[in-house]
Amino acid sequence: MSGSNNTSQRIRVGLMGFGRIGRNFYRLASETPNVEISVISDVGQPEILHYLLQRDTIHGSFQHEARLENNRLLLDDGRSSEMILGVAPGDVPWNSYDVDLVVDATGKYLGKAHMEAHLAAGAKRVIITNLPDEKIDRLVVMGVNDDTISPSDRMISAGSSTTGPVALMLKIMDEKFGVDRAMMTTIHAYTSDQPLADTAGSDFRRSRSAAENIIPNETPTAKWLGAILPQFKGGFDGIALNVPVADGSCVDITYQFKNAEATVEAINEAMFEAAGKMPDIIEVTEDPVVSSDVIGNRHSLVFDSKATMKTKGRLVKTISWYDNGWGHAARLLDIIQAYARFNEKEGAA
Structure with missing residues (x-):
């Protein structure tokens, strides 16, 4: 299973944490037409976060035009992301943004209670970008156990780069x-x-x-x-x-x-x-x-x-x-596509 098997429907993602993994994920998502990061939650100032996206010490300049207007990040293809302040799980009312799933890329909130706080705030699924602190619904490694994922999974870990x-x-x-x-x-x-x-x-x-x-x-x-x-x-x-x-x-x-x-x-x-x-x-x-x-x-x-x-x-x-950083963010995209296929099947049923 890989990112080449994209769903036909657009996937709306809420992203908490716009650090290295979060920005890598955004860059890769910008090359994936069926993924839209609808809202980005971080403790940083939007102007600085926008600058760090545009100028990356490791990966160089962002290859898309991305403007920041009224705290909204606008891609050159029409996709947009509202940038808001959010410190911890539960701070963002995800149901207000109509997202299909939430990616927590902070690297800090790895417990079940943290993920449950995202769900209580309206997230339908939560994927953390690190290994969890305790057993959750699913720990997914693409190419190893992605054939075990289930529509009932709500709290998911994408593992780690290692x-x-x-x-x-x-x-x-x-x-x-x-x-x-x-x-x-x-x-x-x-x-x-x-x-x-x-x-x-x-x-x-x-x-x-x-x-x-x-x-x-x-x-x-x-x-x-x-x-x-x-x-x-x-x-x-x-x-x-x-x-x-x-x-x-x-x-x-x-x-x-x-x-x-x-x-x-x-x-x-x-x-x-x-x-x-x-x-x-x-x-x-x-x-x-x-x-x-x-x-x-x-x-x-x-x-x-x-x-x-x-x-x-x-x-x-x-x-x-x-x-x-980059390879792990690419697998995160693959995992999102895999779970989105469940939504597509449910919609067609």
């Missing part, structure tokens, strides 16, 4: 070769909640300068992987290393296969096969790429076929690259 490539790699390797257990390290670009200078925070290591250090960090992907792929519950763990790079991340996974027969060539061939089945989600490269090469790449992962390694026994290592 969860996508990790779950995809584990699913493919397990189905093809059988995996006993696995460990991962994501070498991740720094994030907006890290300080540029040493600053006292709630976490010792994350109090250090993101611009000057490689910082070990816990990753919730390890906790939630077992919920996505139950066969790995208790058999998977991992860590993140946040590095002084603005964008472009990679995930290094070490697997213990169930048998020693798989070769490097067979592993790479399995990924070429997977990319053929999911061309919008997986890319395989034979080029000697580095992190900046994947900036602006919409795939969940770019598999590095030159980096595949295997010992004489059952130990295997793979490396996959991903744009930790």
Whole structure:
């Protein structure tokens, strides 16, 4: 399932949070004719938010003309978004804007009570752009478990930029070769909640300068992987290393296969096969790429076929690259399209 399977009806989206993921999502939605972000809720001033949309340090200038008039963002194709002040779930009366679903891209409100506050304010569905704090209706990873989504889902997580490539790699390797257990390290670009200078925070290591250090960090992907792929519950763990790079991340996974027969060539061939089945989600490269090469790449992962390694026994290592902002926003669009198809079927019934 991918973003190419768009519905014919226009999808009206309410967006809370116009930070990096929110703006990436807006940019991608502007290239998707059947998606309209009807209202944008954020704590920032509309003029500054408009400026940040137009001029992005990583992705460059916005390719559309987008005017700001009377706190309304007007796209050159006629679509428009009202920009309003909203701090937390429950602040915005979503039923007043007739939206089909709400995307919470704040990265802050990850509990069930927060999502219920959106629903109580009139949202029909809520999709958070991070992993949740607790079990909710559905945690969706495109290409892994999107075939399990249901019309009854109301509280949904789109996972995270790291969860996508990790779950995809584990699913493919397990189905093809059988995996006993696995460990991962994501070498991740720094994030907006890290300080540029040493600053006292709630976490010792994350109090250090993101611009000057490689910082070990816990990753919730390890906790939630077992919920996505139950066969790995208790058999998977991992860590993140946040590095002084603005964008472009990679995930290094070490697997213990169930048998020693798989070769490097067979592993790479399995990924070429997977990319053929999911061309919008997986890319395989034979080029000697580095992190900046994947900036602006919409795939969940770019598999590095030159980096595949295997010992004489059952130990295997793979490396996959991903744009930790852009690719994740692209999958968010795919998830929205998938749920909109339920609405289209209900309307036709």
